[in-house]
Amino acid sequence: MLWRVCKGYTILSYAEVDEYLEDPETGEPSKSIVFLISYWGEQIGQKVKKISDCYHCHLYPYPTNNDERNDVVEGLKTRIQDLHTVLHRTEDYLRQVLMKASESVYTWVIQVKKIKAIYYILNLCSLDVTNKCLIAEVWCPVNDIANLRRALEEGSVRKLSSWTYSIFDFATVPSFVNRIPTSDTPPSLIRTNKFTSGFQGIVDAYGVGNYREVNPAPFTIITFPFLFAVMFGDLGHGLIMALFAFWMVLYENNRKLKNTRNEIWNTFFEGRYIILMMGLFSIYTGLIYNDCFSKSLNIFGSGWSVKAMFTAEMWKTDDLSGNRFLTLDPNVTGVFKGPYPLGIDPIWNLATNRLTFLNSYKMKMSVIIGIIHMSFGVILSTYNHLHFRKKHNLYLVFLPELLFLLCLFGYLVFMIFYKWLVFSAKDSREAPSILIHFINMFLMQGDGVPPLYPGQTGLQIFLVVIAVLSVPVLLLGKPIYLNWLHNGSQRLGMYRVRVLKWVTSKCVHRCGKTTPNICSPTFDFADEFLHQAIHTIEYCLGCVSNTASYLRLWALSLAHAQLSDVLWAMVMRVGLRMDTRLGVLFLVPVFSLFAVLTVSILLVMEGLSAFLHALRLHWVEFQNKFYSGTGVKFSPFSFSLLHVPDMS
Numbered sequence: 001m002l003w004r005v006c007k008g009y010t011i012l013s014y015a016e017v018d019e020y021l022e023d024p025e026t027g028e029p030s031k032s033i034v035f036l037i038s039y040w041g042e043q044i045g046q047k048v049k050k051i052s053d054c055y056h057c058h059l060y061p062y063p064t065n066n067d068e069r070n071d072v073v074e075g076l077k078t079r080i081q082d083l084h085t086v087l088h089r090t091e092d093y094l095r096q097v098l099m100k101a102s103e104s105v106y107t108w109v110i111q112v113k114k115i116k117a118i119y120y121i122l123n124l125c126s127l128d129v130t131n132k133c134l135i136a137e138v139w140c141p142v143n144d145i146a147n148l149r150r151a152l153e154e155g156s157v158r159k160l161s162s163w164t165y166s167i168f169d170f171a172t173v174p175s176f177v178n179r180i181p182t183s184d185t186p187p188s189l190i191r192t193n194k195f196t197s198g199f200q201g202i203v204d205a206y207g208v209g210n211y212r213e214v215n216p217a218p219f220t221i222i223t224f225p226f227l228f229a230v231m232f233g234d235l236g237h238g239l240i241m242a243l244f245a246f247w248m249v250l251y252e253n254n255r256k257l258k259n260t261r262n263e264i265w266n267t268f269f270e271g272r273y274i275i276l277m278m279g280l281f282s283i284y285t286g287l288i289y290n291d292c293f294s295k296s297l298n299i300f301g302s303g304w305s306v307k308a309m310f311t312a313e314m315w316k317t318d319d320l321s322g323n324r325f326l327t328l329d330p331n332v333t334g335v336f337k338g339p340y341p342l343g344i345d346p347i348w349n350l351a352t353n354r355l356t357f358l359n360s361y362k363m364k365m366s367v368i369i370g371i372i373h374m375s376f377g378v379i380l381s382t383y384n385h386l387h388f389r390k391k392h393n394l395y396l397v398f399l400p401e402l403l404f405l406l407c408l409f410g411y412l413v414f415m416i417f418y419k420w421l422v423f424s425a426k427d428s429r430e431a432p433s434i435l436i437h438f439i440n441m442f443l444m445q446g447d448g449v450p451p452l453y454p455g456q457t458g459l460q461i462f463l464v465v466i467a468v469l470s471v472p473v474l475l476l477g478k479p480i481y482l483n484w485l486h487n488g489s490q491r492l493g494m495y496r497v498r499v500l501k502w503v504t505s506k507c508v509h510r511c512g513k514t515t516p517n518i519c520s521p522t523f524d525f526a527d528e529f530l531h532q533a534i535h536t537i538e539y540c541l542g543c544v545s546n547t548a549s550y551l552r553l554w555a556l557s558l559a560h561a562q563l564s565d566v567l568w569a570m571v572m573r574v575g576l577r578m579d580t581r582l583g584v585l586f587l588v589p590v591f592s593l594f595a596v597l598t599v600s601i602l603l604v605m606e607g608l609s610a611f612l613h614a615l616r617l618h619w620v621e622f623q624n625k626f627y628s629g630t631g632v633k634f635s636p637f638s639f640s641l642l643h644v645p646d647m648s
Helices: 002-006 042-054 066-124 142-158 162-168 197-206 217-232 235-250 263-270 272-289 307-311 317-322 354-387 392-422 434-443 456-488 490-511 525-549 552-576 582-625
Strands: 010-016 033-039
Touching: 002 010, 002 042, 033 042, 197 217, 197 272, 197 582, 217 235, 217 272, 217 354, 217 552, 217 582, 235 272, 235 582, 263 272, 354 392, 354 525, 354 552, 354 582, 392 434, 392 456, 392 525, 434 456, 456 525, 525 582, 552 582
Parallel strands: none
Antiparallel strands: 010 033
């Protein structure tokens, strides 16, 4: 372009800049090229400037002699140095401003969140006709109404919210509270403390209870750690768990322990009281099992005597060297002196049939605990029936459910106790199998099997008939009764309509609002029958499956005991058997390995497994007998519930 326009009266030379320069307009790095144009005459110079402007080039004057050029370069260097100084001082000033602001940013964030929360609540309110008063319809616990009124009065007197009054011109309007009747179901509020909050969280994880529904949390405080301890029963492991939880309880106000970013640690710390209760109950069951790191404690002395076998000449000296296994006969006088005062006799830790004995004991114990736990859940449903004024459920739901459960599985518990109490060591070989009797009970057969007691066959047939008859009552009783109540009792229906209409008109007179049309409730027999049929099938089949589900108490207890025994035999016993001088030094790493494996496998992994199984037993087997968990949790307005980011 210069060659054509200037007709060759220009000399052009250019060079590419090695560094990328930042574009002052866009801020992006760009590659620049420097042109040096020498021209002849002012007219050609004007043409060169116009062409350069068309290509958006930046023009800079170029002196004619070297002295002027050197002066320009020195001036540019001085200017660049001054700009660097200004930028450096500006960065220092901005850094000081930001450091000063960082000291207050946490407070600012809290203030902004509080202001946003207040405006969010104010936006939920409605204005009256004069646009001078805000009306808020809220749920408030009855016990806190006096505190609410007192807070509003103090706020009006002190004018803590004067800036809000200036915006809406509310300075002359006092705040007050009025209770209005409503037919809406209130949310559920359950007051907890730092001890009960963890157990309430276990229940709420299943579902929030309906308003005025029986809350399982108070019973869970005892039953949950107990069922956990049945599966985790070990004195040593329970003691370690209890000490760890007790340490967290002692330092529960420590900010370093409370405010951490480790989610796993936060889970343990929030459930410290649950872990403490589980550890204490594990100590108790460990004493009952007489199990401490797979070893028994001989505190009161064993009730079995080996000396009596020699006295009765049942054993001889040659038997000790010729036989590896010897049998203690409790029928011999003096061999069995009586039961151990607390828990299982320590001699069973040396017996070869220890696993067989514990297997039978823990399996029956699991069934007994399961039936008692489920029966307790069915009994708790009576409080819901009575509170919600559904007395017909006592006869048409609760009574058939309880009869079905007790006539079948309650009778199984009876047979277990009867066999324990009636059959002694003398006639233990003649004791029949409870499982065979329970199966024959459903088949209504008893031939070829000796009975437990006289008249057993007739009683079992009677119990089976009662259990079978309770099923149609549970299935058809409630739908038929509600259908008769809706269609068959005309006088009762007219009376109920009159009363409900009077209540509705009274509500209109007092608060200006009408309640929903509850004077003509709808009833669908098909829906009610379908709902009751699902409940009946679920309950009857659930009694069988839930009873079998409690056998996990037996399985996990045996698994924990066997893992503890294997760990002791394969690790600790190896170090204890070394009788040389190096054995003491070798025992240190062996004990360290034993401690690490005990904590990681038996405490953490087995503890988590037992926790999850205990959680399932409460959610599925216990709470579904009386707890629906379909309510809405009461979430009050509180600044403490706002999420504040961690500024550390």
